[in-house]
Amino acid sequence: MSEKVIVGSEEWCSLPQLGIPTIKVRVDSGAKTSSLHALNINVFQKDGEDWVKFDINPIQNNAKTIINCEAPLVDKRIVKSSSGFREKRLVVKTQLQLGNESWDIELTLTNRDSMGFRMLLGREAMSGRILVDPEQEYLLGQPTQEKLSEYYDKKQQDKTGLRIGLLASNPDLYSNRRIMEAGEMRGHEMHFLNIRHCYMKLDAHTPEIHYRGGRVLNDFDAIIPRIRPSMTFYGCALTRHFEALKVFCLNSATAITQSRDKLYSLQLLLNNGVEIPTTGFANSPLDTNDLIKMVGGSPLIVKLLEGTQGKGVVLAETKKAAESVINAFKSLNANILVQEFIKEANGKDIRLFVIDGKVVAAIQREALPGEFRANIHLGGTASIIKPTAEEKRIAVKAAKAMNLKVAGVDIIRSTKGPLLLEVNSSPGLEGIEGATDQDIAGEMIKAIEKNFKLKK
Structure with a gap:
């Protein structure tokens, strides 16, 4: 019994393997498992094994001090809180140092922003090693404010990279994983920010963006918006x-918003001298016949204004089919564009990836037999291609007209020359990186670095 450490109900400990020099812990013999505050939790592979990386604000009510942690994943566990809430948590194993003693413990990872302590020490971690005097606190001592500053201010000063947030919806998407990896490879502190978990404080004096649990997100250097179409309104509001x-955003909210408005974006492109396929737009079904004639008759393409990346796009091969499709959409009060069909393209188009005013890669996309251009991304093929000087010029001009630093520009080859189909503000990386073997994600990070170099 005398060998056991006597502790109070609150103590300070350290987690050296996680790089946490000191953290306040609630010693709770009523809890079975131990838990640690964690944000931006992601599983990754290291030497063929599952590891977890996560961030922690080790000091309560201090969102600026952040430690980036990594630890082996040992389990996934359902944990029931004192309020009866059941939550699935990842479990890691790490070393605990308490006073002069140290041993390995298991910790479940969860957001403890709403709790009074960043860490809770439960029975399993205490068994055979600790005696608790619930009437006492800090029997093992506690750091002074100067000592805390010495521990953590130095850690923040030692960081040389930028603090970059990826504002998106799915951390497992190829493009998002690649951007996170590219940023980390270049020495930056990367954070995945789920759009749905962010919320705003609009205030003339202290405007803020908060993350689920109350964490304040005002201290980022840069944000990379990757907003899915269904989240355009809210994602652009956050951006x-x-x-x-005064956080640098790789694509601005204004640029993303106008790129998602098909009609407005085409008008902007035309105003900047960019050629597009002949396109018609009308409000009334009574104008259907003349609308079809306006774009050269059938076959023709019908596009929903709200659709993106090939969704909501229909090929009408005959005049009767075109009338049926147009009138069906109109009966649903859906806004549509009618566009000439470029037969000579033979189901192919070109995707040029523009970053910071330069074409960094290009591929040719070809639809599967029986499909057409709009469905290439759903199952067609992609191959590397060398774009012409004119195609590069159009792509760069289109991105500039839309004020996009990152853009996927789709061009189709016709007898009239290259015509622009669409400009995408959140282009996918998988197809173009796979076909060209180029580090497009890295080029995006370089564009952010260039912005900060120009500011110096």
Whole structure:
């Protein structure tokens, strides 16, 4: 019994393997498992094994001090809180140092922003090693404010990279994983920010963006918006708020919003001298016949204004089919564009990836037999291609007209020359990186670095 460490109900400990020099812990013999505050939790492979990387604000009510941690994943466990809430948590194993003693413990990872302590020590970690005097606190001592500053201010000063947030919806998407990896490879502190978990404080004096649990996100250097179509309104609202906080956004909210409006984006492109296929737009079904004639008759393409990346796009091969499709959409009060069909393209188009005013890669996409251009991304093939000087010029001009630093520009070859189909503000990386073997994600990170070099 005398060999056991006597502790109070609250103590300070350290987790050296996680790089946490000191953290306040609640010693709770009523809890079975131990838990640690964690944000941006992601599983990854290291030497063929599952590991977890996560961030922690080790000091309560201090969102600026952040430690990036990695640990082996040992389990996934359902944990029931004192309030009866059941949550599936990842479990890691690491060394605990308490006073002069140290031993390995298991910790479940969860957001403890709403709790009074960043860490809770449960029975399993204490068994055979600790005696608790619930009437006492800090029997093993506690650091002074100066000592805390010495521990953590130095850690923050030692960081040389940028603090970059990826604002998106799915951390497992290929493009998002690659951007996170590319940023980390270049020495930056990368954070995946789920759009649905962010919320805003609009205030003239202290505007803020918060993350689920109350964490304040005002201290980012840069944000990479990767907003899916269904989240355009809210995602752009968040991006605007980051811009108001003077955070550099790789694509601005205004640029993303106008790129998602098919009609407005085509009008912008035309106003900047970019050629497009002949396109018609009407409000009333009574104008259907003349609308079809306007674009050269059938076959023709019908596009929903709200559709993106080939969704909501229909090929009407006959005049009767075109009338049926157009009138069906109109009966649903859906806004549509009618566009000439470029037969000579033979189901192919070119995707040029533009970053910071330069074409960094290009591929040719070809639809499967029986399909057409709009469905290439759903199952067609992609191959490397060398674009012409004119195609590069159009792509760069289109991205500039839309004010996009990152853009996927789709061009189709016709007898009239290259015509622009669409400009995408959140282009996917998988197809173009796979076909060209180029580090497109790395080029995006370089564009952010260039912005900060220009500011110096």
